Amino acid sequence: MKERIKQAAEWIMSARKTIAFTGAGVSTESGIPDFRSASGLWSRYDPAEYATLGAFQANPEKVWRMLAEMEQVMDVQPNIGHQALARLERQGALSGIVTQNIDGLHQAAGSATVVEFHGSSRTFTCLPCGRCFPRDAVRGMTRKSDSQMPMPGDCGRGPRDGGGFPCVLKPDVVFFDEAIPPDALAGAAKLVRDADLVLVAGTSCEVFPASEIPWQVRRQGGRVIEINLEPAESLKAELVLRGSFTEMASGLHQAWEALKS
Template sequence: MRMRPTLSWTPTESLSPGTTDLRPVEEALSTGGVLVLSGAGISTESGIPDYRGEGGSLSRHTPMTYQDFTAEAQARRRYWARSHLGWRTFRHARPNDGHRAVAAFEQHGLLSGVITQNVDGLHQAAGAETVVELHGSLDRVVCLSCGDLSPRRELARRLEEANAGFAPVAAAINPDGDADLTDEQVGDFRVVPCMVCGGILKPDVVFFGEAVPPQRVEHCRELVRAASSLLVLGSSLTVMSGLRFVRQAAEGGKPVLIINRDPTRGDRHARTRVALSLGPALLAVADRLGVPATEGAAESA
């Protein structure tokens, strides 16, 4: 069995305990051109757990790696059984105040774009439009042989038909939509192939051990170059896929602001880290700026 991906950073390396002063965030947004980089922490208030915060799923759950998924049929059976069950819960998650505030900032011309490390689609559900899904989306499925893209709901229907009566009780749901199941609960779950070529289907997300597509990374780098500042929301920045944009912004002399309750790997590059819960913090900033960000604001803006 492959080991969990190793991490070279621990929160004790942070140089700052954080603050509760939101004024730097308010000032940055008031001038516009802010690029948002969001992580799992922005979705916890929607009932989706994060990876590394208090009670984060990495303390009890090893995410599927790309290498295991492509090499082992049993690994794919285990993944799709767990993901299929998790999807039933994951797809019903709804945007929270943090997502709605980001969408409202965008609609009022204060943002230059949104890069999200999340695969849940909640920024778009809240009304945000200029969203780059750095790690893909669970809403889509891709064939590893022919590249065909199809909706996740179509695969869910096929898996339901192939596994009638499959309804184990999961111990927990994880940020990647994966449910915690034992091998006994997985049983002889049936995996279905691509309808175009019969190839292996995979969610259109970047697994651990898999690289973000280079063209997507370059697009994000262009967004950083064009932004006036970078606002990080709910990301520990432990992995390089997000940290590289923080480093790029700092090296380019652009202010980096972070809202995250816990220390992050990017704190040393940031002008400030606000140690507050995201939903209330972003609503407070929106209120100060006169930007309506409550339920229904996206539809009425």
């Protein structure tokens, strides 16, 4: 394994532009369970019923029962793998990260260029009036006792829409029936452009269109390094580091530093 990590570090050293593409597996060691796993959130809450915009609009209180649980697991710290990627970026070896995660842990670890492909759970928007609230503000709000739905002050809806109602907050995560936000698509395209190496970590690369990112790099003549506990069969990575994200990413950073000095 040491040899493979060294080889990956050499590839980073010789690449023109390296980017990272991450998924749930980079945050499991921080304590956020993979929503898609056997015991994950989607095994208990059918996404069709709890994670579509249509479901939210029809019954936000019902969806908030799921969101309240999601909120709780998000209250964790970045791990040494997140930190290793942030250091690689600060030291000029990584141009940025496209993540499918909504937890904000890459930014919390100090990564500056992060494209949140599936949105973020760090901010909330009121659907009727469009006002945006940071997570800390939402944390402090009064909740409806049964659903845990936050109850901010009066919504900015005009009297014609019926004044006197509280805002209806939806986290800025991309629900299953929602399109990828245009700024995320543009940000990812900018990052992927001219990249000749992509570090794929903690994702089985099965969720389209995010799963296209490694292939785009390859179409540009680039290569793929995979860091995963379980193999991502469809990825066909040129170099595989099979192991935990924390161990592999921190090992890779150390190996890169050793080469550089």
